[in-house]
Amino acid sequence: MGVIVGLIFGAGLFLIWWSCWTPGQRRARTSGGWADRARDALAQAGMASLDLPGIGAICLAAGVLTFLVGWAATDVPAIAVSFATIATGLPLALVSARARRRRAVLLELWPEVIDNLASAIRAGMSLPESLARLGERGPVELRPAFVAFGRDVAASGRFGGALDHLKDQLADPVADRVCEALRIARDVGGSDLGRLLRGLSAFLRDEARTRAELQARQSWTVYAARLAVAAPWVVLALLATRPESVAAYNRPAGAAVLGAGGLACLLAYRLMVRIGRLPAERRVLR
Secondary structure, three states, X not given: OHHHHHHXXXXXXXXXXXXXXXXXXXXXXXXXXXXXXXXXXXXXOOOOOOOHHHHHHHHHHHHHHHHHHHHHHHOOHHHHHHHHHHHHHHXXXXXXXXXXXXXXXXXXXXXXXHHHHHHHHHOOXXXXXXXXXXXXXXXXXXXXXXXXXXXXXXXXXXXXXXXXHHHHHHOOHHHHHHHHHHHHHHHHOOOOHHHHHHXXXXXXXXXXXXXHHHHHHHHHHXXXXXXXXXXXXXXXXXXXXXXXXXXXXHOHHHHHHHHHHHHHHHHHHHHHHXXXXXXXXXXXXX
């Protein structure tokens, strides 16, 4: 009897907790998982055509190929596994680095986009027409996204749906803010759109300038972390050219040393990067 009462009580507490969240809120809480972040990184890096299984296959192929080459060159499985592990994560690191560079470039371009948009609206063009016009006169890096936006609006006539597609294509937190500001301006209406765009442009310029100054001051920490992590493995690669120098790693103790060294490098690198790199802005308005 006590077990039944306990189950009923627990079910009641669960239902009370479940009723505190609307379906939209539950989706919002689960929309920022690692898969979404990975897709965003691919889109920000200009590789939106590459899906997650594709990048996983590239990582696996890089690791297997490096393992085979390393084993054939050194005849030491532990060294081959070490370099294969590094090669497996290298494509992801390249995608992440490319995405960071393009985010920094786009952060400097968005004020220009907003200025072009404000001038088009002052000239009497509607908001959808002004956005589609950026596909011809906007920054080169952003023109394909706005060309696609113009096609979406022409095909469906739905401004909100075209904005959602634009946000998905750009996968940029600044783009999310701009698109949501334009959506509110479109829904609410009024004569304050020009003032809103000027304020948003000034805010983005200040943000880009501040972030550039901080990155210039703290970039040495990130570069030092990369150099400190790469140096031992460069030395190991040079030692691998002499078979007598790597013979010690063909024993369990040598493999343990490589494993412990790799783990120490990984932890130290993540710690230094976390301390020295500016936090990336997350997409909260996706």
